[in-house]
Amino acid sequence: MTRKVEIVEVAARDGLQNEKILVSTADKVALINRMIDSGARRFEVGSFVNPARVPQMADTPQVIAALPDRADVSYIGLCLNRKGVERAAASRAGNKRGVDEAGCVTVASDAFGQANQGQSSAESVAENVAMLALAQREGLVPQVTIAVAFGCPFDHDVPEDRVIAIAQRLAEAGPVEIAVADTIGVAVPGQVRDLIGRLHDVLPDTIRLRAHFHDTRATGIANAWAAWEAGAEVLDSSLGGLGGCPFAPGATGNIATEDLVYLLERSGVATGIDLTQAIAVNRWFSGVIGKPLPSSVGRAGGF
Numbered sequence: 001m002t003r004k005v006e007i008v009e010v011a012a013r014d015g016l017q018n019e020k021i022l023v024s025t026a027d028k029v030a031l032i033n034r035m036i037d038s039g040a041r042r043f044e045v046g047s048f049v050n051p052a053r054v055p056q057m058a059d060t061p062q063v064i065a066a067l068p069d070r071a072d073v074s075y076i077g078l079c080l081n082r083k084g085v086e087r088a089a090a091s092r093a094g095n096k097r098g099v100d101e102a103g104c105v106t107v108a109s110d111a112f113g114q115a116n117q118g119q120s121s122a123e124s125v126a127e128n129v130a131m132l133a134l135a136q137r138e139g140l141v142p143q144v145t146i147a148v149a150f151g152c153p154f155d156h157d158v159p160e161d162r163v164i165a166i167a168q169r170l171a172e173a174g175p176v177e178i179a180v181a182d183t184i185g186v187a188v189p190g191q192v193r194d195l196i197g198r199l200h201d202v203l204p205d206t207i208r209l210r211a212h213f214h215d216t217r218a219t220g221i222a223n224a225w226a227a228w229e230a231g232a233e234v235l236d237s238s239l240g241g242l243g244g245c246p247f248a249p250g251a252t253g254n255i256a257t258e259d260l261v262y263l264l265e266r267s268g269v270a271t272g273i274d275l276t277q278a279i280a281v282n283r284w285f286s287g288v289i290g291k292p293l294p295s296s297v298g299r300a301g302g303f
Helices: 011-015 025-038 060-065 082-090 110-117 121-137 160-171 189-202 220-230 257-266 275-289 296-300
Strands: 006-009 042-048 074-079 101-107 141-147 177-182 208-213 234-237
Touching (some): 011 042, 025 042, 025 275, 042 082, 060 074, 074 082, 082 121, 121 141, 141 160, 160 177, 189 208, 189 220, 257 275, 257 296, 275 296
Parallel strands (some): 006 042, 074 101, 101 141
16 A cells, blocks of 8 residues: 545435435434444534434434544534534533534535525635634634535536635635535546646645545546545545435435445555445445445445
8 A cells, every 4th residue: 555545434414414214313323433443534424504404414413412532533514604613613512522623615606506505606605714714713623615616507517717716715714625526426537637636736735635526427436536646635435325415406426435445445545444344334224224325336345
């Protein structure tokens, strides 16, 4: 193994937010614990959003309160506005562990911003600059994702220059990490390589690059490899390929953690995640939600 990559396990948040069957708090916590046992060390554990809009995330405070207090694991709470960052900070009140990171989210297109957050892209960026500053003041790790960075369900093509400009503006606010998300799964490897490469060139070395892909058009794993080759240090994935966005029509699951681990480890890139154990978690959780999970490696097994 000559290089390594950090994987952010997003099943408990992005993986479940669009599921029709409500998963219990206990099962969400068990999912995170089982993935910790498999070697995952960074998790999206919930989101501080309106529960009427995303019912699956209504128990985020209860999930966070039940998480194991481990120094080697980092927990991310998704924040869409300053109130979300305040709620993330409140999760740490009274000497509670709470979340470690404020996962802020901005948008690269106006139409998606209006549908998702009731803001234009410019308004969303300005809000996120303030959110990142608030996160730092509250002692949270400040990081931010640029949603629909490769294409929008309403505005269609998103200019690469716009994403670069947004990233540079966000960089001024001092995040430790900037992620680009293919929220609706339209990206292809050449596009990913170009964008990640340009971001790698223009952003300060102190800011990690992260990438988040959906496998809507069966390009997700190829895109993850292209992002890694171009300099992304962190990749998101979801156990079994669970996922979807309630505000993005037709968007299907994230790339599967098992598929990503298989690709990287067989290619000599260390992930720290045990594939056999991750597949076992897949099979347990498919029983929890009553259906097979779409991961290819989850079905076929390792080699």
